Amino acid sequence: MATLGEILKSARQKLSASNIESASLDATLILSFLTNYSKVSLLIHDDDEVSDDLKDRYFSLIDKRASGYPTAYILGYKEFWGLKLNVNESTLIPRPDTETLVEAALNAKVKGKVLDLGTGSGAIILALKSEYKDDIEAFASDMSEDALFVARENAKSLNLDVEFIHSDWFLNIPKEKFSLIVSNPPYIRDDDEHLNKTSLPFEPITALTSGLDGGDDIRIICKNAKDYLKEGAMLMVEHGYDQGLLISNIFKENGYRDVCTLKDLGGNDRVTLGCFCTK
Template sequence: MTIFEALKLSRAKLAGAGIESASLDASLILSYLTDLTKVQLITHDTDELSDETVNHLNELIEKRISGYPIAYILGYKEFWGLKLKVTEDTLIPRPDTEIIVQKALDCKVHGPILDMGTGTGAIILALKSEYGDAVEAYACDISKKALNVARENARTHSLDVTFIESDWFSALGDKKFSLIVSNPPYIEENDPHLTKTSLPYEPISALTSGSDGLDDIRIICADALSHLESGAPLLIEHGYNQGKSVATIFTENGYKNVETIKDLAGNDRVTIGFLI
């Protein structure tokens, strides 16, 4: 089977299964298997593939059809221009999360910064790549496996971040920060979305947080008060329909200048408040 024939068949299978990104996913999977770029797949489209490669391709296409995320198949996801390793122990970074990075950069802080529940390290590595030596960067996660992935991503991009195994603030002592960011679990325990798209394959502990999805956000907002420097911001990502509820949690905890920022689709996505 030639590369052209393999791509055509793979795209047809994915499209027939309702995969919206069928053409792109087929190209990405074959690039992954052959070490050829998407351009090279076109210029080498008459090259014959080995039976082993064809069999592996068919296995991965069927896996993708089952709903398995393309990022887990490839083992990486692009975020803020960084190629980040992802595994089933980490959430897959979403484009909407870049909103919290941009807002954090707008704050122009100079002291230590902290990312709570870092996962792949996407947010803190994006911030460190922009802030550089101007800030000390810290990140924590309760998952050892997630921290191992985050550390590997930091080494890959030569970014100096201190990673700490911690259940939210429990292992941070009395250290204070000039900025704290978090993309915590915020999905309701019985949300029907948990059975759709890629979510069934992602770690449930990084997705859900109580009956209304806000349990962890309540903990972060309350406990961050003793870890923020005077005037420092707290930024939290949340669900599209949680903006008002999260803003209320911020104000009830005494944060000032509380604001909810929308994502590119116009949905509430990040809430920020300041310790004043």
């Protein structure tokens, strides 16, 4: 019979041969998921023999990962901002780049009502609520009922109070005045070659693409957010690494002031923000 160490080594080789960049980590995470062993425990039990059933189930998942299917969907969760979030094919997989948006929202030091548009798994609003706690009333919307189900389950498991709203952008949002509106909307160009790479082919297309230049949804958000922002409140959106100028111009065309674009940890344009000021 094969040992844990042997099947782990074989899985790493298989994923590497399939050009999976995180081959070693993914092979370990999937085996940890099936065995309920931590990474350290896997090392300790390296010489333990495994049953044929476990081996078959493991390599079935490894084959799935080798095809490009995301590890987060295999495991059913993804960690973001220190929070363990359930994810599935109804939600985008939270990415480290989005923490740039969370950091910007925290640096704004707001109080009152905060709205997250297109919340998906709830990653952004749950991260903000976990930090701001009772200083904010948290609201989040999504057009997908399936995504909202996941977001609600995440809020429940984390014991965080968020009001979730089924809405296509502002369609069903109550006429409140928010201290901050944030969004990680679709921003990929319809013809972007990256749609056929990495995990993107497996993620919900409606949460990814937004017209010929990738800015259609952000135009809708910028135009309508002004009716929902308090005087002096900010709108913040995530966007693509090459869209800083495009999105900044959309903000300015809609009358936002003090518009600026923030870079992510990789040094790429990632978040643009602006202030709603009429005075």
